[in-house]
Amino acid sequence: MTLHRAFWLILCAGMALRIIWAGLVPVQPMSDSWAYHQFARNLVDHGIYGWTATEPTAYWAVGTSAAIAFTYLFTDGFWGVVLLNLVAGLLSIILTYHLATRYFGAAVGIVAMAIVAFWPNLIVFTTILSSELFFIALMLAGLYFWQRPAGNAMANLLLAGVIWGIAGYVRPVILLVPVALALVDLAHGPRRLVTTALEAAIAILLISLVALPWTMRNDRVLGAPVMVSTNFGPNLWMGNNPDSHGGYMPLPAEVASMSEIERAEYLKDKAKQFIAEQPLAALKLMAVKLVKLNNRETIGVVWNGDALEPRIGKTGMTLLKLIATGYWYLVFLGGFAGIAVLVARGGWITALFTPPVALWGYFTSLHAVVVAEDRYHMPSSAFIAMLAAVALVALADWRSGRETNLQAGRAS
Numbered sequence: 001m002t003l004h005r006a007f008w009l010i011l012c013a014g015m016a017l018r019i020i021w022a023g024l025v026p027v028q029p030m031s032d033s034w035a036y037h038q039f040a041r042n043l044v045d046h047g048i049y050g051w052t053a054t055e056p057t058a059y060w061a062v063g064t065s066a067a068i069a070f071t072y073l074f075t076d077g078f079w080g081v082v083l084l085n086l087v088a089g090l091l092s093i094i095l096t097y098h099l100a101t102r103y104f105g106a107a108v109g110i111v112a113m114a115i116v117a118f119w120p121n122l123i124v125f126t127t128i129l130s131s132e133l134f135f136i137a138l139m140l141a142g143l144y145f146w147q148r149p150a151g152n153a154m155a156n157l158l159l160a161g162v163i164w165g166i167a168g169y170v171r172p173v174i175l176l177v178p179v180a181l182a183l184v185d186l187a188h189g190p191r192r193l194v195t196t197a198l199e200a201a202i203a204i205l206l207i208s209l210v211a212l213p214w215t216m217r218n219d220r221v222l223g224a225p226v227m228v229s230t231n232f233g234p235n236l237w238m239g240n241n242p243d244s245h246g247g248y249m250p251l252p253a254e255v256a257s258m259s260e261i262e263r264a265e266y267l268k269d270k271a272k273q274f275i276a277e278q279p280l281a282a283l284k285l286m287a288v289k290l291v292k293l294n295n296r297e298t299i300g301v302v303w304n305g306d307a308l309e310p311r312i313g314k315t316g317m318t319l320l321k322l323i324a325t326g327y328w329y330l331v332f333l334g335g336f337a338g339i340a341v342l343v344a345r346g347g348w349i350t351a352l353f354t355p356p357v358a359l360w361g362y363f364t365s366l367h368a369v370v371v372a373e374d375r376y377h378m379p380s381s382a383f384i385a386m387l388a389a390v391a392l393v394a395l396a397d398w399r400s401g402r403e404t405n406l407q408a409g410r411a412s
Contacts, residue, residue, distance in 0.1 A: 014117025018126045025127045027078035028306040033129040039065035044072045056221045061229045063169030064131040085126045088133035093117050095140035100386040111389035120324040124300035131170050132378045138167035161203040165210025172228040178203040180362040187353035224261045233268030239371035240271040246288040289372035297328035299375040334388025341394045356383035
């Protein structure tokens, strides 16, 4: 089978699975999805981004709710959200192929594409109102233009920065992605590092400029020029306090009467104080968060629970969770195997200073410091898939070479 034919077969199969899932499982928002729905309805009905029409907020980034609100201009149902999720899924599959091909060759690109196309968690997120699929697609789209070999270098850089700026409205963690990518060029000498650092600075400036209208809105509405969202302090506190278990937890009672800005600063200071005064406890919590980040992949099934459980029961829910987590474990371990292959081929420096490894490390490190749940490893999905594909292609090449050697031995 040619690579061209394999590309289209995988793409069609991956999208067919997502469309079939969307046809079988209705959208029923729960948990964070319900919050996004409420924010979107307030945007459409009242022109206010907030919990109610009289409570404007910037606690969560506005991008996801704004995208959902756009679909509500055309329908009171959720088909528009599903359509956007399908587009995000399509882009993620295609971009994974192109990026993996750029980094590791076409064979790895096809395998990485297949891993993403058939990834259960990415499929079931098609019927969830969430930021995950939007962010993955936008992040990969910006990465596609970052240091793109073809085309005008400055135009590519500008496109990367603008796309990442839009991604910042979905998740502000995009801001330091250019820094992580600049550090990749440490392995290529100081001259290349200086060039990439300048490119990273331009990208960060563009991200900030794209966010400027919302920053100004926050200054006007909340009284402080918050770039996108105010939840960094609360999230840092959730992952760094004496009662933390590394994941989501209710905010302390003493912040109830504070403004959103006061609460964010207070909780950030409390978290920093805990880290400074109890560094060993903070380190232990980092280890807990690393486990919590990677120990399962059930969130897609859980957030579809209100629609799924009446149809498949608790046993069916458990089975789907096992399938999703089993797939995650295989790809996760495959990612480390891919790093081992890169180390064997070119040494530790070459292996670790590649974009997929650097970005997987960036998102992992971020949530080891802040707060962790299994959905927070999803931005790394495409990069882990690329590395697992490296391992699978290397295994196939080894087996092919072994069989060739055996046949040669028999012939002699």
